[in-house]
Amino acid sequence: MRLVLDAMGGDHAPGAPVEGALLFARAHPDHEVLLVGDRERMVPLLGRGRPPSNLHLHHASEVVEMDDHASSAFRRKRDSSLRVGFELVRDGKADALVSAGNSGAVMAGGLLTLGRLPGVERPAIATLFPALKGGGRCLLLDAGANVDCRPTHLAQFGVMGEAYVRSRLGVARPRVAVLSNGEEASKGTPLTREASELLRRSDLDFVGYVEGKDLFSGDVQVVVTDGFTGNIVLKTSEGVGMGVIGLLRQAIEKRGGLPEKLGALLLQPALAGLRRVVDYAEYGGAPLLGIQGVGIVAHGRSTPRALYNALGAALATARGGLQEELTRCIERASVWLPTHQKGKKATDEAVSD
Incomplete structure (x- = not known):
């Protein structure tokens, strides 16, 4: 599996994401981590010596800030770490994304880049x-x-x-x-x-x-x-x-x-x-259920350990067949729960909140 971690998202970025990615890459050598963000800020944080071979840097020059308006910032900042990360998932170059950044922007990014599962009106953040x-x-x-x-x-x-x-x-x-x-x-x-x-x-x-x-x-x-x-x-x-x-x-x-x-x-x-x-920090992050892909919303104050656990949650979700089960259940529910919104109108309304 290839997992994207938004290196610029969260109160402690990029330090906490870089350290969390290093921890996960060393503990899970069979999986790859793609750190997406400002390369010049990430490289010094990798420390001395050679980083794990399964850890990769992917440059993105912009950041969706925590106080940005979620959907407009995602649309406007085309080279933001969050947008670039979602595009990697959309293009099949990664299997899941984790971000501790603006949760509204994660929601907007999932909808605008990956889209909704068939029949889903609104994705939801699910917290345990x-x-x-x-x-x-x-x-x-x-x-x-x-x-x-x-x-x-x-x-x-x-x-x-x-x-x-x-x-x-x-x-x-x-x-x-x-x-x-x-x-x-x-x-x-x-x-x-x-x-x-x-x-x-x-x-x-x-x-x-x-x-x-x-x-x-x-x-x-x-x-x-x-x-x-x-x-x-x-x-x-x-x-x-x-x-x-x-x-x-x-x-x-x-x-x-x-x-x-x-x-x-x-x-x-x-x-x-x-x-x-x-x-x-023990739970790492919450899945955004209802998008056509795996997006994990981590806490804004996430520590390296929290992001390590969020990557673990992304890995388990991506390989667990959850998307197929969600699609099947939503389709079955259409018998008793007709949807009122379809296509672009539903997406535009959702990301405007």
């Missing part, structure tokens, strides 16, 4: 959350690609999320739910109520509404919402997870006695395990 039961996971989508959604979009997210969890995580019959402000059918908004009505017609194991706390319960494996809500849930959960660890450390340090210090020493393995569970 840790679950309390059995060490499982819960998939939340959309986590930020689409601020404004229609009921059909949420229903399609449910179809794609169910296919992902079943094919990638091995859950035979994932339970699907809509995120709301209560479990009662009378709660929610017109968007959530209409999406729920559509999903009740499906052949998915749809359980209705869940609340935010249920993302971690393990009782459901797929939760759908609009990208605005999903991104807030994601960022809040990240802050809570790291905040809990920090507050525990502060409490121990504040007391400062021998019993507390001994207790902290005994708790270190457990706290390290907790940090791994809540740390986004």
Whole structure:
């Protein structure tokens, strides 16, 4: 497999992407990594000695910045690292792309360069959350690609999320739910109520509404919402997870006695395990489901380890037959979920958000 890593994307670019690419290339000599970005800035970061033979540099002179308007910047900056990287995937010169850059631009790039899978109205960013039961996971989508959604979009997210969890995580019959402000059918908004009505017609194991706390319960494996809500849930959960660890450390340090210090020493393995569970770096990145190719959206603050894991996620997704399964499931869902947008109109509307 050949994997593209956007060397100029993220808060710590190009240092973190270059180091992450080096780690991955050395650990996976049977696969190639294409670092796309400003060659003059990348070369000094490779260090002394010869880089791994499976690591390649591909020059791109422009950068889509984090504060750029996503779709217009992608269109305007024709030699940006993100655009050049997606074009490598489109042209069959690479199998997947990873970027920690502007997530909206990754969405726009996937749509404008690779296009949507047949029948998909809106691609979605799919993020995994840790679950309390059995060490499982819960998939939340959309986590930020689409601020404004229609009921059909949420229903399609449910179809794609169910296919992902079943094919990638091995859950035979994932339970699907809509995120709301209560479990009662009378709660929610017109968007959530209409999406729920559509999903009740499906052949998915749809359980209705869940609340935010249920993302971690393990009782459901797929939760759908609009990208605005999903991104807030994601960022809040990240802050809570790291905040809990920090507050525990502060409490121990504040007391400062021998019993507390001994207790902290005994708790270190457990706290390290907790940090791994809540740390986004362990998951690496979130797939953009619904495009005709593999795009992984990594966290903007990604460290080299996070990008190493994101490349691993890209590798697993690219060779797992996920695209074929998504296409099959979307086609089957057309029986109960007619789409309202087709062709260029759907793409233009999606990238204008």
